[in-house]
Amino acid sequence: MVKMAGNNSYTIVEYFGGDDGYRCGYCKNDKGNFSHGMWSHTMTVQDYQDLIDRGWRRSGKYVYKPTLKKTCCPQYAIRCHALKFQPSKSHKKVLKKMTKFISKGELPEGQEHGDPMDSVCEGPREPMKVCPSELKCAAGTDVGRDKAESLPATEAQKESTVPPPASSQASQKDPVCVLSDSKAPKPGDGADPSRPPCRKAKDLRKERRLHKEQTRQHEVSLIKPTPTYTNQPKPLEDFFSESLADDASHRLEVRLVRSSPPSTQFKASFDASYQVYKLYQMAIHKDPPDKPSESQFRRFLCDSPLEAEFSPDGPEVGYGSFHQQYWLDGNIVAVGVIDILPTCVSSVYLYYHPDFAALSLGSYSALREIAFTRQLQKQSPKLSFYYLGFYIHSCPKMRYKGQYRPSDLLCPETYTWVPIERCTGLLDNSRYARFNQDPDAGDNRALKDVGRALVLHRRTVMPYVTYSGKRKGASDEKEVQQYASLVGQHCAERILLYRS
Incomplete structure (x- = not known):
């Protein structure tokens, strides 16, 4: 379990429901996009990890869950197994195109825009129900807890609180090392019972001669051919190192800056980053000049409810929200907005300078983020997945996310991950599909008792049954x-639902 930013740090949300239809950014249906949403004033990374594993996703501080049976373009959560990923032929083409550009300065001709990109979810503006003093107190240690909250733990809670078995530091560092309780004998106590009995030197010499003769006689059969690696797939990371030659025409640098709370580097590069976003929205998404405003940019791509958290077994950079900036010859040309969570790197959005559209920066940044996930996994073993947001099968131009194999789609009924190969056939026949084909499988975190859901009322945390x-x-x-059925029993018992 990830340690929270503070001992009593809570996720605080306001639920909006999901009865109204909105314009779809994919098929352009004016009122065909349906989702349930909530405003998150603050959120722990573990809560968000659990929410995206139930089909939720954030846009700024707005967290939403598409209503898959009702919406015009059903959006299914998709994740890639980063450690097992191998670039396809089209991916290698993108990587080689970038390498050629950096090393020789040759920008591909034509105006191909690479992969189609996600649209920004137009969530509501921040509601003003919650008083700032309530937020401060609920996020800190002085939050009150109603006495009636003391309810017996559910079975699921009991299971989750069982500590993992302790493991020695030596066994973690060296899997061959085995600790034993047996003690070494003192001098004069006789032979060490834990070691084999002594043998005569004559027998040992005879055995060595015999072994040497056998080796000489069967030399040909014993010598194994040196393995050749010509047929081994090239690691993803090698494609990026190829473009680092000293005599390269261009210099590409990837910088990770924390966006929330904003780091010094993020603040220093804010204006340059915003200008790239503005150009991108106008050129790629055809936004009018006044729409990609600075306030919109902050609201959707800079603001985040996620707390900055650190854990001894987590990545060195910590968890939370970041911008991964691509600097070409000292200028920002692309920015990937990402969240680093306990078990994954989650891609939020990507924008780039339209002058470099021919470099397929959408695909290139995704490949970079997969490599980044693999890098973080070396520091935090649980962090092994790359979440690409939503897969939209009913929109053919948005199926490209399924090309990052091996990947899974989230079953909308059991909330289990299913290999995409087993899902696409079902989606060919119907826009909505249950991917888990076991009829007895269900949602193991389904709501069982709404009374246990936590609420924040008048600066006091209490179960809903008390409220x-x-x-x-x-x-x-x-x-x-x-609300509680959508977030599930576990999250309902941890997240604070604001009640006025």
């Missing part, structure tokens, strides 16, 4: 029931 007993006026149980 509903105090509440005056119309019941809000239907809304809370819907």
Whole structure:
């Protein structure tokens, strides 16, 4: 379990429901896009990890879950097994194109725009229900907890609180090392019972001669041919190192800067990064000049509810939200917005300077982020997946995400990951599909008791059953029931749902 930013750090959300339809950025349907949404004032990385593993996704501080049975273009969560990934022929073509550009300065002719990109989810602006003092107190150590909250733990909670078996430092560093409780004998106590009995020198010499003779007689059969690696697939990382020659025409540098809370490097490069975003939105998404405003840029791609968190067994850079900036000859040409979470790197958005569209920067940045995930996994073994956001099978131009193999799609009913090869055939026949074909499989984190859902009311954390007993006026149980069923029992018992 990841250690939270503070001992009593909570995720605090306001739920919006999902009855209204909005314009779809993929098929352009004016009111065909349906999703449930909530505003997250603050969120721990573990809570967000659990939410995206239930089909949620963030755009700025707005966290939404597409209503797959109702929306015009169903969006299924997709992840790539970064450690097992091998670039395809088309991926290698993109990598070689970039290498050629950096080394020789040759920009491909034509105006190909590479992969189609995700559209920004137009979530609502920040609601003003929650008083800042309530946020501060709920995020800190002085938050109150209602006495009636002390309910017996569920079976799922009991299981999750069992500590892992302790392992020695020696066994972690050296898998061959085996610790034993047996003690070495003292001088004069006789032979060490843990070691084999002594043998005569004459017998040892005889055995060595015999072994030498056998080796000489069977020399040909014993010598194994030196393995050749000509047929071994080239590691992804090697493609990036090829473009680092001293005499290269261009210099490409990738910098990771924390965007929330904003680091010094992020602040220093903010204006340059925003200008690239503005050009990208106008050229690629055909936005009018006044739409990609600085406030919109901050709201969707800079603001994040995720707390900056660090863990002894986590990556050195920590968890949270970052911008991965691509600097070409001292200028920003592309930016990948990413979240680093306990088990994955999650891609949020990518924007680039339209003058370099021919370099297929959408594909190139995804390959870079897969390599980055592999790098982080060496520091944090659990962090082994690369999440590409949503896969949209009903929109042919958005199927490119399925080319990063091996990859899985999230089953919308059981919330288990299923290899994409077993899913695409189902989606050919129907826009909505259950991927897990086991009829007995269900959601193991399904809501069982809405009364256990935590709420934040008047600066006090309490279970919903306590709050509903105090509440005056119309019941809000239907809304809370819907929210809790979408986030699941585990998250409902950890996340604070704001109640006025």
